[in-house]
Amino acid sequence: MSLNYKRAGVDIEKANLFVDGIKEMILKSQRPEVLGAIGGFGAFFDLARMKYKNPVLVSSCDGVGTKLKVAIASKIHHTVGIDLVAMSVNDVLCSGAEPLFFLDYIATGKIEPSVLKDVVRGIADGCRQARCALVGGETAEMPGMYKSGDYDLAGFCVGIADKNKILGSHRVALGDAVIGLESSGLHSNGFSLVRKVFTPLELKARAPEFLRPTRIYVHPVLSVLKKFNSSGFNVKALAHITGGAFYDKASRAVPSKTTMIIYKNAWVRPPIFEELQHSGKIEDKEMFRTFNMGIGMVVVVKDAVKMDIVRAFSRHGVKAFLIGEIVSGVGGVAVV
Numbered sequence: 001m002s003l004n005y006k007r008a009g010v011d012i013e014k015a016n017l018f019v020d021g022i023k024e025m026i027l028k029s030q031r032p033e034v035l036g037a038i039g040g041f042g043a044f045f046d047l048a049r050m051k052y053k054n055p056v057l058v059s060s061c062d063g064v065g066t067k068l069k070v071a072i073a074s075k076i077h078h079t080v081g082i083d084l085v086a087m088s089v090n091d092v093l094c095s096g097a098e099p100l101f102f103l104d105y106i107a108t109g110k111i112e113p114s115v116l117k118d119v120v121r122g123i124a125d126g127c128r129q130a131r132c133a134l135v136g137g138e139t140a141e142m143p144g145m146y147k148s149g150d151y152d153l154a155g156f157c158v159g160i161a162d163k164n165k166i167l168g169s170h171r172v173a174l175g176d177a178v179i180g181l182e183s184s185g186l187h188s189n190g191f192s193l194v195r196k197v198f199t200p201l202e203l204k205a206r207a208p209e210f211l212r213p214t215r216i217y218v219h220p221v222l223s224v225l226k227k228f229n230s231s232g233f234n235v236k237a238l239a240h241i242t243g244g245a246f247y248d249k250a251s252r253a254v255p256s257k258t259t260m261i262i263y264k265n266a267w268v269r270p271p272i273f274e275e276l277q278h279s280g281k282i283e284d285k286e287m288f289r290t291f292n293m294g295i296g297m298v299v300v301v302k303d304a305v306k307m308d309i310v311r312a313f314s315r316h317g318v319k320a321f322l323i324g325e326i327v328s329g330v331g332g333v334a335v336v
Helices: 012-027 067-074 080-093 113-130 191-197 200-205 218-228 271-280 284-290 303-315
Strands: 055-063 098-108 133-141 151-162 177-182 235-240 258-262 295-301 320-328 333-335
Touching (some): 067 080, 067 151, 191 271
Parallel strands (some): 258 333
Antiparallel strands (some): 098 151
């Protein structure tokens, strides 16, 4: 019997049927700037339609990490696609940029259409939440790399910002206030440690809790920026609290010769973090270095308008807390 690609474990026809089956989901995420049906090897986005004076493109890529192990074990696949989008669009957002389009990469040992359709459904849902077009992607069947049933995800986002409106640590000054935006739970970081604390049976039994998708902050943040930064910089910097958490990610919003003080009792942490710390006998500093602790995004703002901005986020459906301040120091973050 002669060999062919299908006998080697790669079924191109099944892959093509899978792609045909997700086209409707992709179309629901489109924006008017996306140009369709003009080329088969790349996606086209018409920047001439964008009303930016000094446009700068902002890009990011990320994955979901070992949270996928929980999804695979529990056979719940429709939320990790939202995580994938959130990880990249929230990063792009930190510069004050508007996410424009997103691409995904799915690698698997064997294409299981029902599983991957659930994954893509989540990706399309995340893109709609972020008002970001899903313009393409790649599905790779690699039986020699992944065992049947396993898959991995990567996502890529491109956004746009006005050059003279880019946010960051260069905008931050002594006396600025620090606001924390509530997370939806664990989000997509720290799962290698979570999987050490809880048994596989516990993870599976509580899968809906552990697989709650990462909150997408695009709409509320862009709305607040439109209101408060139209004639100045009341919002100075943002930090997406992911891997490395407060000690790494929040420190990126801190200029030299200052320190961001985070008051850890300024908000009520969700019970899952207390349970993790107690069950795993994890030190406080390690918790704040690994997990978001209930704060998915840190926002540095001008002190004079801090309460106005807190109330504005609440009106957009996101609980916001005053959690810290910028003081004189040697850089970085101090959690006290």
